Amino acid sequence: MTQVVLAVVLGAMFAVGTFLLLRRDVVRVVWGVTIISQATNVYLVTMGGLTGSVPVLGHGGHVDPSTVTDPLVQALVLTAIVIGFGTTAFALVLTYRVYEEHGTIDLRELGEEEVEL
């Protein structure tokens, strides 16, 4: 059941992300990229399989390894999230810089400027 819900959520997130990515407003494009990369993270967790229990073996307690959820994907997602923070911060700074340089964050107006040059 969890997988079905997650699959639907993933689809919705990618759709929203792609929709925003194709907007003219740079800030929305940043949102689009962020949502797509978050969707990717959710996808990574889903790929690890969600059938088992938490991957903690406790103090001296013995758990059958086959019933535990894969902990590796959690580590991967953690890394990907950290990288995502960095890139999002950069994208936002860049957006601000674009506004300073061009006086607009409308991608179509940015494009027109080039034609005039």
Added chain:
Amino acid sequence: MDLVVAPLLVALFAAVATLALRSRLRLQRAVSVLGSLAYGATVVALAMAVAADADGYIVYQLSSWRAPFGISFVADPLSVFMLGLTAVVTLAALVFAVRSVNDVGQRLSFHPLYHLMVVGITGSFLTGDVFNLFVWFEVMLMSSYVLVVFYSGPEQTRAALHYAFLNLVGSAVMLLAIGGLYATTGTLNMADMARRLANAGQFNVDLAAVLGLSAMLLSVFALKSGIVPFQFWVPDAYRAAPSPVTAVLAGVVKKVGIYAIVRLYFTIFAAAELPRAVFGIEGSFLAFFAPILFAMAVGSIVVGGVGAMNRSDLDGLLAYSSIGQVGFIVLPLALAAAAPADSALRVLGVTAALIYSVNHGLAKGLLFLVSGAVEKTLGTVTFDYLGGISEREPVLAGSFFVGALALIGIPPLSGFFGKLLVFDAAVEAESALALAVALGGAILTIAYLSLAWNRGFWGAPSPGVEESSVDSLFVVVAVALAVSIVVLGIGFEPLYAAAERAARVGTDTGAYVDAVLRSGGGGA
């Protein structure tokens, strides 16, 4: 054994040291150049260790966690070959940057970012783990985003915006493909993945899913290498970045994508057999990718060549040219992919691609640096304002000429052998189409480079050129690169031997798997 990560640590140390020393201008630059020299020295040491090793593989298991559980770093002739190119181009560009990048920029951020980019490049060449490859790509790209926007003018922010968003989406796609590969193969270690793909039934791997995911991954690598149809970000980004950065972007960062294609597709995915005929193609995964790579190569050669003819400035011309030249690298790869495993043609194709990579790295690095020197001196590289540089600056113009001849492929320069091997591979593959495309591309190369030479360097000096004088350090760097191109061309034998060994290793899945999976992790 720890020698494997030494280049990585040296570059990281240089990045941190230059950041710490940013208030001491001269010391910072000295440390930066010394760091780059030390990087070159560790690469040489690593190359010698790899050459001395009987198998040619030096594996370092991080924290002694043995593969496939830990993260492996693998130095083999292929990665060492690419590291050698990196060391030469980054050193030349760095020396150039010490004089060409303004003081404020250098003090604030140039040197740390530059070395971090080198860290990312080095890590991508050395890692033996797919997810780790993603992380190193991010390290490399993150620094390159900032370096593209370095001068923060209107043109730079626009170019960086495109470059950054495109690569962010590329990274998301790469992560999707890697996550999918982990879910289907159950491993992230490249060697372990190759082993599982070779015995798909035993390890319960769904090869059809892997094929789709590996195709997805190819689009990401094509984006990083600027291969058609993913080339559109190249001209803007290359024009916007400071010229030493452009030299590294075109000379080395593009080759990271090429390396990833060779490593993942020729070493890892080559182990898998197609579960059934796809579009009438049977055999290994490589056979499936061969026509795709071929179409990409043809597209790159045509788009790059024709685009370069239509540019009115030197930078733009060189940027388009680098799209076309990458096509020349991918073309023999496509022919090698179509060839049966263990055939001479497969090794020949990869060898040709590697040698062409070195030639393009050195020659295009040189040309971009000369273009940077011209821009620094005259303030423009539009052909309308240039002319007669050869009269005013014969040495600089001479170096440009050598670089141009190397790209065209005139003996005895290194470019001649690169071109020769590409043609050789086309003849061996008995592909008339490949031969025709390579010939057409070669003619286009001659055409646009003579255009650049005639309009920029030949004839009577323009008013701007008349009064200019180029900084002597720029000339020294350009001459050094030009000499290296001539030396590599005349003493071609060692380069060929190294490239051939790298190609053999790059196409030998079994040896790679054995070396990585059997290597003990010390305490483990």
